Amino acid sequence: MGVLVAVEGLDGAGKATIVAALSRGARARGARVGTLAFPRYDDDVHAALAGEALRGAHGDTGASVHAMALLFALDRRAAREELETLRRDSDLLLVDRYVASNAAYGSARRHETIGPFADWVRATEIERFGLPLPDAQVLVRVPPDLAAQRVRDRAAQQPDRAADGFEADAALQGRCAAVYDALVAEQWLSPWWVSDNRQSGDDALTRTADAILDAVLTDAFAPGSSVRSDTIET
Numbered sequence: 048m049g050v051l052v053a054v055e056g057l058d059g060a061g062k063a064t065i066v067a068a069l070s071r072g073a074r075a076r077g078a079r080v081g082t083l084a085f086p087r088y089d090d091d092v093h094a095a096l097a098g099e100a101l102r103g104a105h106g107d108t109g110a111s112v113h114a115m116a117l118l119f120a121l122d123r124r125a126a127r128e129e130l131e132t133l134r135r136d137s138d139l140l141l142v143d144r145y146v147a148s149n150a151a152y153g154s155a156r157r158h159e160t161i162g163p164f165a166d167w168v169r170a171t172e173i174e175r176f177g178l179p180l181p182d183a184q185v186l187v188r189v190p191p192d193l194a195a196q197r198v199r200d201r202a203a204q205q206p207d208r209a210a211d212g213f214e215a216d217a218a219l220q221g222r223c224a225a226v227y228d229a230l231v232a233e234q235w236l237s238p239w240w241v242s243d244n245r246q247s248g249d250d251a252l253t254r255t256a257d258a259i260l261d262a263v264l265t266d267a268f269a270p271g272s273s274v275r276s277d278t279i280e281t
């Protein structure tokens with residue numbers, strides 16, 4: 048049964064980039080690696096609806112914090128079997144965004160830190176929908192203005208990645224960064240690790256991925272070892 052590692056962070060923080068580097072790094076170490084990214088816009092109707100609502104479709108759906116969170120949660124619920132299969136067939140399953148994304152964005156939208164909304168996410172997704180707890184969560188942390196710049200640069204290069212409603216909301220991203228820090232401080236759902244992704248360049252990326260793999264795999268493969276929310280040094 049593979050170790051389930053969720054990679055979290057702001058829009059444009061570099062989650063997909065780091066998941067790809069982690070996947071290369073883990074394969075180079077001989078591990079069987081599975082990857083999955085949420086929302087699954089192309090594979091699940093709830094995710095597709097959420098993506099459309101983020102761009103203004105479906106009336107007031109996008110304005111409702113709970114409606115959006117339910118769509119994201121139902122996407123994950125529909126992926127339970129795929130998650131199980133991927134986990135069974137791998138040593139390491141990397142998930143780009145998971146349950147904590149709902150806690151972070153929803154809480155930030157409601158101007159909460161960890162409180163009733165995060166509790167509702169846990170009750171809905173873990174207790175009611177039966178989604179597996181992650182073994183570890185990695186916060187890819189960059190300052191919100193750098194993440195926003197990366198979203199803009201990416202949109203300039205890939206017109207189909209123009210900023211959506213959440214990405215275009217700088218105040219929301221700032222609050223979301225604070226909620227993520229609170230989730231780390233509380234070790235919400237599972238052990239968290241923090242990885243700085245401010246540096247650019249392939250060497251920095253490889254060092255970051257290696258440091259995450261050292262930290263997360265050592266902890267995950269050593270049950271009972273002490274678990275910390277350390278910032279991973281690269």
Ligand SMILES: Nc1ncnc2c1ncn2[C@@H]1O[C@H](COP(=O)(O)OP(=O)(O)OP(=O)(O)O)[C@@H](O)[C@H]1O
Nearest residue numbers: 057058059060061062063064197201244246247248
């Ligand atoms: N360390 C880095 N230095 C410079 N650019 C980076 C770095 N990491 C990622 N990027 C670039 O920033 C942009 C956003 O990265 P990526 O798509 O991996 O972020 P993400 O967190 O998965 O975003 P989203 O949640 O919006 O899908 C991409 O164009 C990527 O190439």
Ligand SMILES: Cc1cn([C@H]2C[C@H](O)[C@@H](COP(=O)(O)O)O2)c(=O)[nH]c1=O
Nearest residue numbers: 058085086119144148149152153213214
């Ligand atoms: C999975 C998930 C996502 N969100 C938010 C985070 C982003 O701002 C958007 C879309 O995600 P993407 O990675 O930029 O494609 O939705 C969320 O609030 N809850 C979730 O579970």
